[in-house]
Amino acid sequence: MSGKSRDKHKSINDGKKIGDKDTGLFRLKKMIKKEFRLLGTDKMNLLIALVIPPAVIFLFAFMINQAGETPPIPCVVISSDSNSFVNPNSYVETTWDNYTFAYLDAVDNHTESLDLLAFYNTSEEVYAMEIAREQLLSGEISIIIVLNVEFSEMIIGGMPAFIESVPDSSDIMNIQTNLNAVADSIAAFTDLNNLTPQFVYNTYEEFSIPSEYSFQYNYNITLTLSFIIFGISMVLTILVVVQEKPIPRLLLSPAKREEILLSKYITYMMILAFQVTTIMVVCLMTGLYCRGSLIQLWIALYTVGMTGLSLGIFVSTLSNTKTEANQLFFALFIVIVLLSGIFIPVDAMPLPLQIFAYILPLSHGDPMIRGIVTKGKGFFGFDFLCLMALVAALILITFLIMKRKRYEV
Amino acid sequence: MATKNSELSSSEIKISVKHLNVGFPLGEKQIIKDVSFDVKKGEINGFLGISGAGKTTIIRVLTCQIPKKNWEGEVTVAKISPEKKSNHRELLSKIGYVPQLENLNLYYDLTPMVNVEIFASNYGIDKDIAVKKAQDLLSILDVPEDTWYNKTRSLSGGEKKRLSFAIGMINDPDILFLDEPTTGVDAAKRYDVLSYLKKINRNTGTTMMIITHDLEAAHICDTVAILRAGKLLEYGDPKGLISSLPSQGQIARLTIEDLDRNKINKVRDFAPVKKVMRSGNEILEVFMEDFDINLSKLVEYCIHNDIKIISLSRDEATFRRYFQIRIKEEEEREQRFEQGGGH
Ligand SMILES: Nc1ncnc2c1ncn2[C@@H]1O[C@H](COP(=O)(O)OP(=O)(O)OP(=O)(O)O)[C@@H](O)[C@H]1O
Numbered sequence: 001m002s003g004k005s006r007d008k009h010k011s012i013n014d015g016k017k018i019g020d021k022d023t024g025l026f027r028l029k030k031m032i033k034k035e036f037r038l039l040g041t042d043k044m045n046l047l048i049a050l051v052i053p054p055a056v057i058f059l060f061a062f063m064i065n066q067a068g069e070t071p072p073i074p075c076v077v078i079s080s081d082s083n084s085f086v087n088p089n090s091y092v093e094t095t096w097d098n099y100t101f102a103y104l105d106a107v108d109n110h111t112e113s114l115d116l117l118a119f120y121n122t123s124e125e126v127y128a129m130e131i132a133r134e135q136l137l138s139g140e141i142s143i144i145i146v147l148n149v150e151f152s153e154m155i156i157g158g159m160p161a162f163i164e165s166v167p168d169s170s171d172i173m174n175i176q177t178n179l180n181a182v183a184d185s186i187a188a189f190t191d192l193n194n195l196t197p198q199f200v201y202n203t204y205e206e207f208s209i210p211s212e213y214s215f216q217y218n219y220n221i222t223l224t225l226s227f228i229i230f231g232i233s234m235v236l237t238i239l240v241v242v243q244e245k246p247i248p249r250l251l252l253s254p255a256k257r258e259e260i261l262l263s264k265y266i267t268y269m270m271i272l273a274f275q276v277t278t279i280m281v282v283c284l285m286t287g288l289y290c291r292g293s294l295i296q297l298w299i300a301l302y303t304v305g306m307t308g309l310s311l312g313i314f315v316s317t318l319s320n321t322k323t324e325a326n327q328l329f330f331a332l333f334i335v336i337v338l339l340s341g342i343f344i345p346v347d348a349m350p351l352p353l354q355i356f357a358y359i360l361p362l363s364h365g366d367p368m369i370r371g372i373v374t375k376g377k378g379f380f381g382f383d384f385l386c387l388m389a390l391v392a393a394l395i396l397i398t399f400l401i402m403k404r405k406r407y408e409v
Numbered sequence: 410m411a412t413k414n415s416e417l418s419s420s421e422i423k424i425s426v427k428h429l430n431v432g433f434p435l436g437e438k439q440i441i442k443d444v445s446f447d448v449k450k451g452e453i454n455g456f457l458g459i460s461g462a463g464k465t466t467i468i469r470v471l472t473c474q475i476p477k478k479n480w481e482g483e484v485t486v487a488k489i490s491p492e493k494k495s496n497h498r499e500l501l502s503k504i505g506y507v508p509q510l511e512n513l514n515l516y517y518d519l520t521p522m523v524n525v526e527i528f529a530s531n532y533g534i535d536k537d538i539a540v541k542k543a544q545d546l547l548s549i550l551d552v553p554e555d556t557w558y559n560k561t562r563s564l565s566g567g568e569k570k571r572l573s574f575a576i577g578m579i580n581d582p583d584i585l586f587l588d589e590p591t592t593g594v595d596a597a598k599r600y601d602v603l604s605y606l607k608k609i610n611r612n613t614g615t616t617m618m619i620i621t622h623d624l625e626a627a628h629i630c631d632t633v634a635i636l637r638a639g640k641l642l643e644y645g646d647p648k649g650l651i652s653s654l655p656s657q658g659q660i661a662r663l664t665i666e667d668l669d670r671n672k673i674n675k676v677r678d679f680a681p682v683k684k685v686m687r688s689g690n691e692i693l694e695v696f697m698e699d700f701d702i703n704l705s706k707l708v709e710y711c712i713h714n715d716i717k718i719i720s721l722s723r724d725e726a727t728f729r730r731y732f733q734i735r736i737k738e739e740e741e742r743e744q745r746f747e748q749g750g751g752h
């Protein structure tokens with residue numbers, strides 16, 4: 001019997017010595033094969049490595065190519081170019097000189113880069129400038145165009161006419177675009193009316209920062225503040241549920257799932273308060289000029305941080321492995337940054353992307369924070385409510401997932 | 410003796426399982442089939458069975474981890490039924506659980522004492538009391554005092570296991586469940602682990618239910634259950650089970666030259682022989698009634714029948730042997746049943 005088994009052994013190896021392929025190249029080839037096998041066992045990993053990058057670029061291209069023309073810049077025109085007099089019946093009447101209407105026509109119908117929202121006549125509307133400033137502050141318009149006293153008379157007299165404009169300098173990236181649009185309208189106006197272009201064009205920036213602060217620094221820090229807060233709060237929480245191995249064991253004591261989750265929220269909300277405070281202090285120390293109140297800024301930053309925190313815990317609860325959580329974080333973060341509105345204004349995106357972008361936190365967080373820092377607005381408003389709704393929805397879904405999640409020891 | 414125990418009243422019963430069926434879904438893929446047993450207060454109960462028999466499934470039912478839709482039967486643990494969801498927290502507060510893998514039970518980056526504190530707080534136990542209790546338990550379990558305040562990660566495997574036991578005991582549980590407590594422990598230490606469990610049991614009187622496929626564990630068990638393919642084959646104290654073998658577990662082990670089927674049948678024909686099992690090429694194990702009287706007669710019988718005995722030893726069956734015999738019997742019975750059904 002033992003003889004038989006020896007025969008069998010021989011036939012398996014076909015007379016060859018075992019391990020005669022023992023060369024470095026052979027091993028290397030097999031190891032590479034092993035790596036591919038291991039790669040294949042983690043489908044999420046593969047998906048993120050192979051599908052996400054082209055998908056993101058596709059999204060990016062779609063966003064940029066399908067983006068409508070940059071939407072026209074909303075503006076108001078204020079004119080002081082009028083002769084008002086008190087008529088015998090004792091009411092204020094205005095007579096309009098020709099060129100104000102001609103200019104309005106040029107802006108409204110012949111300048112594609114401008115969108116005329118309103119026209120105020122200073123002799124009828126004493127508070128025209130204040131109203132326009134309010135609109136600038138609220139973001140409703142991006143530039144105020146002012147036609148000065150004797151605008152038409154100057155033109156008729158063949159002298160240079162005065163046009164002034166007040167662009168929203170809180171939207172630093174777009175100041176030049178705004179000014180260019182006004183220049184467009186002047187060009188259209190001279191063309192249409194056969195005038196020799198003789199204009200004095202002055203600009204006054206509204207909400208610009210005081211001269212002792214660095215423009216460059218403020219420009220960049222305002223742009224990145226919401227991203228920093230969102231990023232750090234998310235990255236801190238991305239593993240908190242998925243990496244806690246003893247959770248199933250905790251569940252075999254009277255501990256409740258909700259308690260486990262709630263304790264995480266509370267802890268990380270406390271840490272977030274600390275993070276927001278330190279970031280704010282450092283920003284102020286290094287020269288951030290905040291037009292709005294610091295408490296408002298703190299609340300706004302905290303709200304943006306809450307979205308990062310609740311998204312982090314959500315991903316962590318959803319994921320089954322640490323790798324999965326990390327990769328989901330990466331994929332989500334790219335998409336959220338991409339659709340935040342800093343590359344392309346959300347309003348210029350194709351409609352489906354717009355809807356999606358408005359669900360994401362940074363498309364609200366960024367304008368909210370910039371509004372406080374550069375315009376002195378308050379945190380409360382549509383953007384804030386959207387963020388709170390997002391946080392509430394994420395927390396609710398996370399608790400539901402936790403409730404249904406299978407934990408076994 | 411059995412009557413005496415049951416007279417000790419049913420208040421002493423810590424785990425009661427009657428006609429338990431488990432299936433995923435219930436009624437179709439039956440994993441546990443009509444299992445009934447009781448575990449009394451202060452007992453160590455061992456659930457033994459080969460892999461996939463359903464041991465973990467039973468313990469999951471007892472510890473509220475399987476939804477009611479997947480099981481039926483009358484089950485109480487510390488007099489509380491895991492049937493109702495509203496009972497779960499009360500039930501869980503009365504039991505301790507030691508999972509198979511330490512990393513599911515311990516926060517490796519925290520110290521043993523902090524681990525103890527974390528788990529104790531879930532039972533509403535204050536830090537001071539928890540630490541006091543932990544010190545007692547860790548001393549009983551010989552976890553060196555200088556490790557108590559180091560990172561748990563730096564403990565040896567055996568120390569982690571014992572810390573795990575201590576945490577399982579932190580709430581003075583009515584019942585301590587242990588999942589494979591000796592798996593992954595090397596053969597020499599396995600005995601240590603078991604004797605620590607016995608020590609806790611003796612010192613605290615805690616009822617224990619151990620699931621394991623380590624048959625050595627039977628040494629410390631007051632009752633053992635043998636589970637096979639979801640059915641309870643045997644339930645009782647290990648000594649009693651062994652002595653239920655023919656000849657009270659006495660075995661004659663014969664080494665026979667050129668052992669073959671004919672020779673085995675010949676031995677089987679010897680009247681007092683109850684059971685014959687081949688264990689190896691030339692070795693035969695024989696169970697007989699009136700063992701002491703018949704042993705020499707067996708030798709004579711063999712000589713008379715031209716069966717050449719090379720050596721003969723007399724042995725007492727271990728629990729391991731008992732388990733193998735019982736499982737084998739069951740397999741044979743099943744085969745016969747299947748063949749019978751085929752004709
Ligand atoms: N949730 C489930 N759904 C479907 N089948 C399950 C489920 N849980 C367990 N089983 C099956 O039930 C059978 C018994 O599993 P169980 O884990 O109880 O075995 P065990 O005796 O503990 O085995 P081991 O010693 O290997 O741990 C296995 O065949 C398993 O595949």
Ligand SMILES: [Mg+2]
Pocket residue numbers: 464465466
């Ligand atoms: Mg098991």
